Amino acid sequence: MEKTFSLSRRDDGIALLTMDVPGETMNTLKAQFAPEITAILQEIKADSSIKGLVLISGKADSFVAGADISMLDACETAEDARLLSRQGHHVFAELEGLTIPVVAAIHGACLGGGLELALACHQRVCSDSSKTMLGVPEVQLGLLPGGGGTQRLPRLIGIANALDLMLTGKQVRPKQAIKMGLVDDVVPESILLDTAIKMALAGKKPRKPQKTSLVTKLLEGTPIGRNIMFDQATKQVLKKTQGNYPSPLKIIDCVREGMAKGMEKGLEVEAAHFGALVATPESAALRSIFFATTEMKKETGAGEAKPRKVAKAVVLGGGLMGGGIASVTTTKAKVPVRVKDISEKGLSNALGYAYKLLDKGVKRRHMTPAERDKLMALMTTTTEYRGVKDADIVIEAVFEDLNLKHQMVRDIERECGEHTIFASNTSSLPITQIAEAASRPENVIGLHYFSPVEKMPLVEVIAHEKTSPETIATTVAFARKQGKTPIVVKDCAGFYVNRILALYMNEAAQLLLEGQAVDHLDKALVKFGFPVGPMTLLDEVGIDVGAKISPILEKELGERFKAPAAFDKLMADDRKGRKNGKGFYLYGKAAKKGKKVDESVYSLLGLTPATGKEAGEIAERCVVQMLNEAVRCLEEGIIASPRDGDIGAIFGIGFPPFLGGPFRYMDTLGATKMVSLLEGYQSKYGDRFAPAALLKTMAAEGTRFY
Numbered sequence: 001m002e003k004t005f006s007l008s009r010r011d012d013g014i015a016l017l018t019m020d021v022p023g024e025t026m027n028t029l030k031a032q033f034a035p036e037i038t039a040i041l042q043e044i045k046a047d048s049s050i051k052g053l054v055l056i057s058g059k060a061d062s063f064v065a066g067a068d069i070s071m072l073d074a075c076e077t078a079e080d081a082r083l084l085s086r087q088g089h090h091v092f093a094e095l096e097g098l099t100i101p102v103v104a105a106i107h108g109a110c111l112g113g114g115l116e117l118a119l120a121c122h123q124r125v126c127s128d129s130s131k132t133m134l135g136v137p138e139v140q141l142g143l144l145p146g147g148g149g150t151q152r153l154p155r156l157i158g159i160a161n162a163l164d165l166m167l168t169g170k171q172v173r174p175k176q177a178i179k180m181g182l183v184d185d186v187v188p189e190s191i192l193l194d195t196a197i198k199m200a201l202a203g204k205k206p207r208k209p210q211k212t213s214l215v216t217k218l219l220e221g222t223p224i225g226r227n228i229m230f231d232q233a234t235k236q237v238l239k240k241t242q243g244n245y246p247s248p249l250k251i252i253d254c255v256r257e258g259m260a261k262g263m264e265k266g267l268e269v270e271a272a273h274f275g276a277l278v279a280t281p282e283s284a285a286l287r288s289i290f291f292a293t294t295e296m297k298k299e300t301g302a303g304e305a306k307p308r309k310v311a312k313a314v315v316l317g318g319g320l321m322g323g324g325i326a327s328v329t330t331t332k333a334k335v336p337v338r339v340k341d342i343s344e345k346g347l348s349n350a351l352g353y354a355y356k357l358l359d360k361g362v363k364r365r366h367m368t369p370a371e372r373d374k375l376m377a378l379m380t381t382t383t384e385y386r387g388v389k390d391a392d393i394v395i396e397a398v399f400e401d402l403n404l405k406h407q408m409v410r411d412i413e414r415e416c417g418e419h420t421i422f423a424s425n426t427s428s429l430p431i432t433q434i435a436e437a438a439s440r441p442e443n444v445i446g447l448h449y450f451s452p453v454e455k456m457p458l459v460e461v462i463a464h465e466k467t468s469p470e471t472i473a474t475t476v477a478f479a480r481k482q483g484k485t486p487i488v489v490k491d492c493a494g495f496y497v498n499r500i501l502a503l504y505m506n507e508a509a510q511l512l513l514e515g516q517a518v519d520h521l522d523k524a525l526v527k528f529g530f531p532v533g534p535m536t537l538l539d540e541v542g543i544d545v546g547a548k549i550s551p552i553l554e555k556e557l558g559e560r561f562k563a564p565a566a567f568d569k570l571m572a573d574d575r576k577g578r579k580n581g582k583g584f585y586l587y588g589k590a591a592k593k594g595k596k597v598d599e600s601v602y603s604l605l606g607l608t609p610a611t612g613k614e615a616g617e618i619a620e621r622c623v624v625q626m627l628n629e630a631v632r633c634l635e636e637g638i639i640a641s642p643r644d645g646d647i648g649a650i651f652g653i654g655f656p657p658f659l660g661g662p663f664r665y666m667d668t669l670g671a672t673k674m675v676s677l678l679e680g681y682q683s684k685y686g687d688r689f690a691p692a693a694l695l696k697t698m699a700a701e702g703t704r705f706y
């Protein structure tokens with residue numbers, strides 16, 4: 001078998017240990033490396049000519065991306081995974097136990113087990129490259145740092161910093177890393193290896209104690225203080241996760257045990273918890289999301305079609321969506337973008353949106369003001385069709401008015417090139433209808449973003465019958481450059497995400513009209529695992545937007561999409577939600593003391609709010625509506641696969657990731673159970689709960705989506 005590690009000796013007595021997993025783009029830690037690395041460590045110990053060791057990666061732009069997640073997925077029992085963790089502990093202890101100085105030279109991704117490997121070295125130096133990121137993202141996989149991270153991190157950077165890194169899974173950049181003491185130096189990549197060698201030659205240095213405040217000393221330095229921290233962290237975790245994610249609590253327990261009973265005990269607890277977490281359904285679901293998104297990155301969205309390069313983009317409309325789209329085009333895709341709006345106000349909104357995003361990066365020291373200004377210079381504006389001729393893609397983000405979009409199609413075909421793609425950000429109008437105005441319909445496509453554009457990872461790419469494969473592939477590739485996860489969906493009113501969301505929201509509206517209190521409804525769905533409840537979501541998206549989309553969906557898809565008539569009263573009362581400070585909740589001064597329901601909505605709707613129904617039933621009624629419609633979307637080919645349906649729901653509307661998405665969740669429940677739930681509600685509340693045909697077939701055949 002080809003070697004992963006190679007050891008080379010220098011005349012100055014420093015040995016270089018290079019990790020380069022053969023045939024893989026990223027270095028990942030695999031169980032089979034243990035004998036190889038152990039043998040090398042024995043060789044180093046036996047060679048007195050070696051005065052120091054530098055650990056480097058043989059990969060171009062990544063250090064080590066963590067343990068091989070496929071290896072974890074292959075663990076059949078918690079014990080298998082616990083043993084993997086213990087094996088890592090022993091190898092890392094061998095490395096850390098070397099009497100010669102060991103320095104990790106880090107460039108690129110240094111994540112999870114990769115960072116734990118670096119922590120077992122005596123010192124760490126990383127490059128100042130934007131490609132260099134350090135972190136322990138295991139919690140995002142429903143796991144915890146199982147290679148000693150729960151013990152070494154708190155001892156290196158303090159409990160508070162360590163818990164922050166482990167509980168959020170966030171990646172830190174070089175400047176942040178050195179500030180928190182995660183690395184000892186940050187240098188340009190060109191002198192990274194030389195610097196590491198010099199550090200090794202200089203010998204082991206006693207760690208400079210972290211500068212900490214008196215409060216930190218009291219909290220972290222005393223058992224009582226530590227317990228206060230752990231209890232506080234536990235409260236915050238439960239508030240954020242509603243108890244749906246086991247791993248954060250286990251992370252806190254590992255640190256608590258290790259700080260109280262010593263590193264060895266802490267490592268034992270870490271391995272036991274790591275093993276148990278690998279075996280949880282939550283971690284299996286979260287790992288499936290990683291595999292799905294990684295697999296999707298390799299797909300063009302249109303078979304063998306090759307994407308064309310997008311060297312310049314145009315955005316029509318500088319409003320909330322247009323501003324966001326233009327911003328991610330410059331800040332993420334780093335593609336020049338020209339924003340056209342009918343008013344200077346729209347243009348300044350787009351510029352301000354991008355500037356605010358970029359300036360956040362400056363404030364967080366992710367970039368310099370010069371880098372911000374360089375990216376800002378990529379955005380230009382116009383109120384006329386000037387300087388758009390060479391656009392490769394034009395994205396329209398104007399009002400949901402078919403005539404206006406037809407006019408834009410004609411304008412762009414007149415003003416731009418014959419290959420220019422016309423991508424509509426419409427959230428409901430069928431692309432086929434928009435393309436009716438086109439003389440080159442093969443260039444027309446839907447590219448549906450979700451608000452806020454810079455935060456929501458999903459985009460729906462909607463092809464109509466005549467959209468060319470090149471147009472699809474180019475649009476998918478461009479969206480990826482914007483940092484998006486695109487799913488290609490079939491052209492139909494509401495596409496996929498808004499369609500399954502609409503029925504979920506309608507059921508929440510029904511429950512409201514049955515007298516369930518607004519905040520009671522929201523709490524029920526947050527407890528289920530959604531980031532926010534349906535009433536909050538409606539306020540954020542805009543009650544008027546929902547009111548506009550509903551009739552389009554009802555016309556195209558049928559009666560079940562009819563929104564409750566009582567909701568017309570909300571529009572009559574000019575209740576648009578947060579955007580005009582009048583919705584289901586109070587805004588502005590009235591909300592100074594915290595989020596409060598606008599009780600006037602009850603009198604407007606003639607309701608007496610109760611909290612009668614169990615949160616479980618509330619959530620179940622709303623969720624099964626979403627699940628059932630997701631099945632219909634699959635059987636109609638709106639989505640190409642359960643995988644796309646899961647990723648679309650998780651990344652588009654925050655469907656609880658620990659459930660793996662609608663289809664994985666339905667597999668957990670089983671088709672028979674799904675049909676029984678739906679038929680039960682159908683008999684109580686009507687045909688809107690009638691099970692999708694495919695579900696009934698699956699129940700009869702005992703089949704699953706995966």
Ligand SMILES: C[C@@H](O)CC(=O)SCCNC(=O)CCNC(=O)[C@H](O)C(C)(C)COP(=O)(O)OP(=O)(O)OC[C@H]1O[C@@H](n2cnc3c(N)ncnc32)[C@H](O)[C@@H]1OP(=O)(O)O
Binds near residue numbers: 146
């Ligand atoms: C010991 C314990 O602490 C347990 C752990 O360490 S659990 C693992 C913790 N690490 C992670 O969660 C990192 C996962 N990887 C990423 O976030 C990203 O891959 C990246 C940020 C490192 C790089 O992103 P990007 O540049 O977009 O590249 P891809 O995501 O497309 O990945 C390229 C290929 O590498 C494979 N890969 C990356 N990380 C892992 C991993 N940890 N295990 C297995 N495979 C990994 C990925 O699948 C791609 O493979 P391909 O064959 O090239 O498609």
